[in-house]
Amino acid sequence: xxxxxxxxxxxxxxxxxxxxxxxxxxxxHRAMYWYKQKAKKPPELMFVYSYEKLSINESVPSRFSPExxxxxxxxxxxxxxxxxxxxxxxxASSRPTGLPGYTFGSGTRLxxx
Amino acid sequence: xxxxxxxxxxxTLSEEAFLTINCTYTATGYPSLFWYVQYPGxxxxxLLKATKADDKGSNKGFEATYxxxxxxxxxxxxxxQVSDSAVYFCALKGTNAGKSTFGDGTTLTVKP
Numbered sequence: 001x002x003x004x005x006x007x008x009x010x011x012x013x014x015x016x017x018x019x020x021x022x023x024x025x026x027x028x029h030r031a032m033y034w035y036k037q038k039a040k041k042p043p044e045l046m047f048v049y050s051y052e053k054l055s056i057n058e059s060v061p062s063r064f065s066p067e068x069x070x071x072x073x074x075x076x077x078x079x080x081x082x083x084x085x086x087x088x089x090x091x092a093s094s095r096p097t098g099l100p101g102y103t104f105g106s107g108t109r110l111x112x113x
Numbered sequence: 114x115x116x117x118x119x120x121x122x123x124x125t126l127s128e129e130a131f132l133t134i135n136c137t138y139t140a141t142g143y144p145s146l147f148w149y150v151q152y153p154g155x156x157x158x159x160l161l162k163a164t165k166a167d168d169k170g171s172n173k174g175f176e177a178t179y180x181x182x183x184x185x186x187x188x189x190x191x192x193x194q195v196s197d198s199a200v201y202f203c204a205l206k207g208t209n210a211g212k213s214t215f216g217d218g219t220t221l222t223v224k225p
Contacts, residue, residue, distance in 0.1 A: 004156075031211075033212075040218070040220075041217070041218070042202055042215035042216065042217055043157065043202075045212050045213075048212060050211065056211050056212060088156075090156050090157065092157075100145045100147075100162070100206045100213075101145075101147060101162050102149075102157070102159065102213065103159065104149075104156040104158065106155050106156045107155070107156045
């Protein structure tokens, strides 16, 4: 299995809703990432988990809350989002050591109304 | 800090034309270099990579050579197809960095 699976593929939520994005990989990768990508822009790093511990938080607002329950799963909990948070949210994984390079999921297209 | 500068787009080519997308970088030490491709409506896919100077990464007819003397990693393909239409991102990862640095992306459109 050489994939990163993200669910859901599309999500529309109101500004008072609580929702979660999910990401799963079974490649034995011990580093997992959340990126946010706006249209026609490069992905922007949000969070990095290494061996299930949060190692990088790029000053992301607290309305985004990451969770890594085990080495295969990564969640992003969303609460009280703003319309400007609408974007493609990408999950990626990699081996922390050895040959670098990310495997990305297909993303969740989030629209905040 | 680390940075990646990509050739500005968009780039429009006819099928079977030669493709070059320029990428230069600034980094300390010996970073690894990557090209990722993003097709419409999808996530990024790793296209090719090189981890040390003079390495050539290649995949699906695309090539890029790690040139430390010019701090460059230009993407080339000898004959593009309509299916190559996508956004291409150059990226680097420093030796001790926990994250990658991406260029702004170059949109390629190939017309039949």
